[in-house]
Amino acid sequence: MFRHISRLPLAALTRGSPRATSSVLRRLLSSEARAHIQNAIDASPLVLFMKGTPDLPQCGFSRAVIQVLDLHGVPPEKMRTYNVLEDPELRNGIKEFSEWPTVPQLYVKSEFIGGCDIVLGMHQSGELEDLLEKHSIIPKADEEAAARATSS
Amino acid sequence: MPVTQEELEAVIRAAIQVTYVNVEDNSGGCGEKYAVLIVSKDFEGKTTLARHRMVNEVLKTQIAQIHAFTQKTLTPQQWEDSQKASNATS
Incomplete structure (x- = not known):
């Protein structure tokens, strides 16, 4: 889906203005391209830019992040992944x-969290769980226990 | 031109005041995959994200040339604590 919205304007940009030097071109992300990425990030509570797909990660670092998110039980409807290998x-x-x-790269509620090292570190320290709970991406541990207690 | 372990360490040492730095080459010689541990008081009061951003900036040229880069950034205090913890368990 991202490919849809991004491909045309981005491609147009890179071929873009002949006056700009190539180093300037490389450094400046067009406001249009920036807006597309921003929209993608805002469209879901959790957004992961990765290599490959959750079912078939194509890099060990992407796989590790997917595994951690899976471990925390992040539901598919709260999460969106983009395969950067499909879109240069x-x-x-x-x-x-x-x-x-x-x-x-992981985003939660439009905020950049970090890459693989940071996500794994936060997983180990418990910060990731807190963050996911705070933004209601996963149910709070005590609420979950309460729900279980009342239903039984 | 592959990035060497020595180059990474030298660039880090030149830019950050380090208590300890360890650059591990996990590539089996091709110079594509590195794990770096940096202990520095420059990290004090900074979030992990800010620390990593700092290192990313310092090693910008090198990271662009290698395939896999992983980093650990600790303050001297955290380093000491982690040493104690690993001594206690071993």
């Missing part, structure tokens, strides 16, 4: 957008 413009654009040199 997104692959470069997202690095500049986030000012982060590598993929995967």
Whole structure:
């Protein structure tokens, strides 16, 4: 879906203005491209830019992040992933957008959380669970226990 | 031109005041995959994200040339604590 909205304007940009030097072109993400990425990030509570898909990650780092999200039981309807390998413009654009040199990149509620090292670190320290609970992406542990108690 | 372990370490040392730095080459020699541990008081009062951003900026040129880069950024205090913890368990 992202490919839909991003491909045309991004491609138009890279071929773009002959006056700009190539180094300037590389550094400046067009406001249009930026807006498309922003829309993608805002469209779902949790957004992951990754290599491959959740079912078939094509990089160990992307796989690790998917596994951690899976472990926390992030429901599919609260999460959206974009395969940067299918979209070279997104692959470069997202690095500049986030000012982060590598993929995967995790966003929660439109906020950049980090890449694989940070997500794994937050998972180990418990911060990730807190964050996901705070934004109601996963149910709070005590609420879940209460729900179980009342239903039994 | 592959990025070497020595180059990474030198660039880090030149830009960040380190207590300890360890650059591990996990690529089996091709210079594509590195794991870096940096202990520095420059990290004090910074979130992990801010620390990683700082290192990413310092190693911008190198990271662009390698395939896989993973980093750990600790303050001297965290480093000491983690050493104690691993000594206690071993």
